[in-house]
Amino acid sequence: MKIDVLGSGAVQLGRAVSCDGFIYGYPIRVQTHVHEDHMDGFDSSKGLQRIIVTRPTFDLLLAIRDNADIPYRENIEVVQLGSPISIENCQIILLDNGHMLGSAQVQVTLSNGLRCGYSGDFAWPLEKVIKVDQLVLDSTYGSPESIRKFTQEEANNRFVDLVVNRVKAGPVFISSHRGTLQRAISCLDDAIKDPIIASPRLCAELEVYQQYGYTLTNILSTNAKEAKHVISEGRYIRLFGTGDRRPTDTSEATSITLNAYKSRLDDPAIEYSEKSFCVALSDHADYEETLEYVRATGAKKVMTDTTRGGHGVELAQALKRELRIDAQPSNNRYVREWGR
Ligand SMILES: [Zn+2]
Structure with missing residues (x-):
């Protein structure tokens, strides 16, 4: 598979793009949103990667973290939702995912045409959904027991x-x-x-x-x-x-x-x-909404993210059972951050 989730929580899409975590040797980091459990290794990324964010995420990073340096950094790039950018032999597009101000889903099209994606934390329904072959999926409410009986x-x-x-x-x-x-x-x-x-x-x-x-x-x-x-x-x-x-x-x-x-x-x-x-105010899709989201992406292979709590194992089983697609929980391998 071209996708993976490392023990640090870094989501890997192909060989050039990491999301919400630092991977040594990967030139690009996409920051899907500013919640702390998605910020691992941000300082390493500031030094070594090009960081892609939406405008509201950029503004929030400035307001909430010790990031006074970021307006002066040339390696932090603000992109518009829905406008693809070509970078490092791949095309990246971010779409709103309804989770919080600035949050986004990520679609990366590799040079061979394969499309990899990451949902980020997401709410449902959404106006636009990434179209991908392989998907890393947030699993916060991925258990059949987590169907809310109220809106x-x-x-x-x-x-x-x-x-x-x-x-x-x-x-x-x-x-x-x-x-x-x-x-x-x-x-x-x-x-x-x-x-x-x-x-x-x-x-x-x-x-x-x-x-x-x-x-x-x-x-x-x-x-x-x-x-x-x-x-x-x-x-x-x-x-x-x-x-x-x-x-x-x-x-x-x-x-x-x-x-x-x-x-x-x-x-x-x-x-x-x-x-x-x-x-119970929530900014996450529940179980049934998560299945609907996966259907809408068209993904044939799914990796459920088990690094951020939730129900990655049950969700992978449910995707196989309900949608009949190839799904597996992330096994969160540890790589030495600096690649030595
Ligand atoms: Zn979040």
């Missing part, structure tokens, strides 16, 4: 109702991963007028989302004078994103975690206690 719209509505009701009684703390948090807050925009407070780091990240059309209003940095006044009044929403430290005493607040992984499949909201909830 994301229902989950969004439950989340908004919960915030609207709870903020009347005191502060509401919302915690989530990058992307999911911003999507959730933009759902709140019409429903609440209460101020939303976030760390300066998270505010910088939210500004990037605003540039790309997310409606995020009433957001105050914890450093702002007004924020201290709002906190003393006790009626506000506080956001906690990746890397934000939570206060030790949260007894006055209602805590809402946004995480589909910790939730039930038959109900979008769980109440842990009177002041603690989890809502």
Whole structure:
């Protein structure tokens, strides 16, 4: 096979392109999105590879990581979704995959015409899907047990109702991963007028989302004078994103975690206690949606990614059984990073 996933999580498409990881001797890295579990070896790549990203991913990298050098680096290239580029004897095209701002699927056409692809983390349905012969597939929800019995719209509505009701009684703390948090807050925009407070780091990240059309209003940095006044009044929403430290005493607040992984499949909201909830907002396709995605790519060979948790082994079995295609879980071989 021309595709592989290494122990570091680097996805290999042919002999020139790695995605979301560094492979020594590979001239190109495609960065599908900015979640931490896809950033392995990024500093090595900055030194040794040409890095291909979408414009929003570039802007987010600048806002959230120690990447002040990237605007000055000539080896980081911004590409348009849907516009193919020719590089190192192959053609690369990125298409939106619905997972978070800037995230993309990758299609690489090799010089012999073989098309290799990587889904990245993806949501479903999608307007455009890569067309490939061989595919590396995200396996986050790749088990038949992970079919959600509610839509994301229902989950969004439950989340908004919960915030609207709870903020009347005191502060509401919302915690989530990058992307999911911003999507959730933009759902709140019409429903609440209460101020939303976030760390300066998270505010910088939210500004990037605003540039790309997310409606995020009433957001105050914890450093702002007004924020201290709002906190003393006790009626506000506080956001906690990746890397934000939570206060030790949260007894006055209602805590809402946004995480589909910790939730039930038959109900979008769980109440842990009177002041603690989890809502199943997800930016990943579930099991049936994953099968639909694979069908749409036309892939004849699939490797399921087992390096990022999830259900790679069950998913490979399901693809063989349900779609009758050649599928195997990645065995994540370790290569010496520097090729010595
Ligand atoms: Zn992700």
